[in-house]
Amino acid sequence: MPTTARTLLDKIWDDHVVCSPAGELPLLYIDRHLVHEVTSPQAFEGLRLAGRKVRRPEATFATPDHNVPTSDRRLPIADPVSKQQIDTLRANCREFGVRLFDLDDADQGIVHVIGPELGITQPGMTIVCGDSHTATHGALGSLAFGIGTSEVEHVLATQTLRQAKPKSLELRVEGRLPSGVTAKDIVLYLIGRLSTEGGVGHVIEYTGACIRSLGMEQRMTVCNMSIEAGARAGMIAPDAVTFDYLRGRDLAPKGAAFEAAVARWEKLPSDPGAVYDRVEIFQAADVVPQVTWGTNPAQVTGVDATVPDPGRFTDPNDRSSAERALEYMGLAGGTRIVDIPLDRVFIGSCTNSRIEDLRAAASVIRGYRVAATVRAMVVPGSGRVKRQAEAEGLDRVFREAGFDWREAGCSMCLGMNPDTLAPQERCASTSNRNFEGRQGKGGRTHLVSPAMAAAAAVRGHFVDIRDWQFK
């Protein structure tokens, strides 16, 4: 038996265990700590009360994203409570010496977009953030996961975390991505197959030819949604795609140091014969463009299908969840997905707000107009993505089609800022959660890929992107 063959997770884990004192959970070293305004104020306050410092401020990076208005940045923040939270982040970063990408910083953006973009995220690192979508960073071959605020405080004070080693789950996607199908469809499909708790207690490693063929940003889309299957982290082994993406990024190593880092990173992928605790195998050819119909991301189906009849579910929990979901969503079982009309379209969030996402959406709407019944908005994930899109003229494509073109932030992904759905408004959204009230109380969210969202904006209802006439 090859006892020395290790998985990517094993290698990163082994390298970061500081100590495992008897009767205690191991202490895991944390290389990078990302901080945002919502889950950090109580952690900094805890440090202050205990007279503690941030152990490695230079490994800690902060940005406001959840609360920030995505309208004109020169205007003051109207909501006094949001403003207080952002002001508190500012004051805490100043007091504790943490680098802040503030609202007026050209590089501000959603924390999971700017981490990779600035080269903060690197292969082989352990990365945490008080946010469940931290798994996004695993796309670069790091172990990245979300933590609670008490743990944020623990990491600030000690640069470590108390952790039991999670189990490993290999999700292998074989074959080639069918045309019209995107990384978002792959991950929604996987969540649908696994259920929202299928990954609990596990770190997912996505493998297989289909995953390897994805570009860096598509890999981020896949890893981003690992938590929606219950897994705290998702990762993809680093390869040439990863190294090319990182080369030249602001905070990545430079020159000879970069080449030395690549030599280290090349040793990270799972060894042949490494054993995972669980393995599930899927075929890319089985995946069609996906649309969620319910109030959790596993309540999903193909665009060519119908809303399921709750009576079809054999498990009583699943059945009552489906009944409750359809009532909330105002949908009846048997309705064709393409017959669902929409009021709003949101392209953005840490799942799908990067330049490749915006290019994909723009290519669909070029030459078309947003349907008269739909209000549509695009929210770039960061200041950089926004500038890049503007340099490519994508903002014009969106604006001419009738989309609102906004400043970077989480925006309507969670409606903690002025961008929200009104009760009963129905939205095609490229974000990651369709929970009740997520985008605004009573709002109805359908999760889709950027291309599917763009096409739905034009037609006013879902359409199968595989039949789209690109102009």
Add this chain to the structure above:
Amino acid sequence: MQPFTTHTGIVAALDRANVDTDQIIPKQFLKRIERTGFGQFLFFDWRFLADGGPNPEFELNKPAAADASVLLARRNFGCGSSREHAPWALADYGFRAVIAPTFADIFFNNCFQNGMVPIRLDEADVEELFRRTAAAAAAGGQYRMTVDLRACTVSDDAGFSRSFTVDPFRRQCLLEGLDDIGLSLRHTAEIAAWEAAHGLPAVSG
């Protein structure tokens, strides 16, 4: 942190699977910068009607759940965001324990930091507890349970008793109400050694 040894309290049954943290504490209440005062917003969108009055249909608003301190729930409780505001809200409302067949990982960890015990029981046992809670309510009463963290058991006074498992370190911290960070800081020398071995500059102080 408030230590936890044993607790006896009224059970509130929340008969839904996949209760996510957006429901436990909706995002409009995440803007506070304190740890306290979240109980009033617990399950806000379910608990209150549009006019601000309590929703009589919601489980926690029923007489049988008045003053409850043990929450009984279905599968995958606490899924979704990492917000610790969810356990803060539950604890602030008065809950000391949550019983469910399964929990989301981050929520499960967050509970321990807040003097609250998350207890995993078999689906069949949870079903039985739902039955007992409903029977007590139907008789116009309330159902009580005792959680004993020293013995790792949950029981009622009508013959139900089960043991549950909990990580020994988390249990010890909870029993003694220990400061997690203080404990970890005892290992500062090991942390510094790790940093030195990985070529990181020394941390002063």
